[in-house]
Amino acid sequence: MTTYAALLRGINVGGNRKVPMAELRTLMEGLGHADVRTHLQSGQAVFTRAHGDEESLAAELGRAIEKRFGFAVDVIVRDHAYLRAVAESCPFPAADLQPRQLHVTYFSAPVDADRFSAIDRAAHLPEEFRLGDRALYLYAPDGLGRSKLAEQLSRRSVTKGLIATTRNWNTVLKLVEMTAR
Secondary structure (H helix, E strand, O other): OEEEEEEEOOOOEOOEOOOOHHHHHHHHHHOOOEEEEEEOOOOEEEEEEOOOOHHHHHHHHHHHHHHHHOOOOOEEEEEHHHHHHHHHOOOOOHHHOOHHHEEEEEEOOOOOHHHHOOOOOHHHOOOEEEEEOOEEEEEOOOOHHHOHHHHHHOOHHHHOOOOEEEEEHHHHHHHHHHHOO
């Protein structure tokens, strides 16, 4: 059995695209997932499965959510080893920062620096970003809500062809913990 986290993009934000976590857990159990647990209301679920790859598990869950709730939801599925590696590879001094200052954007596929070449990094200092394995680390000292760099990083011209979903550092660490079982 492998333990995975499903990251759902853009649900339960501002009262829109509501997916109650109890219903999500029931839906996932109906797909054959075991040990289903959710974290917060913003779209994290942890589960175990004996077989399946991340892309097919994500696609299956996305189809089931659309059928049950009537709207499409982008889903990324990652296993514990990947989530742990992302946390351990953080290029910023995470232990010295407030969790609201550090975020990880998970991507559905690898990204390279060329995708971000139009962003003037110096213009956004002290905010910074660094790339990882299908991930982007964002240091935003005033938080994500005030980050001008985050606005640039989330533009469609930058994320075109990808699913991208961002989590704060507390959630990054919690997902590592929850998938460690």
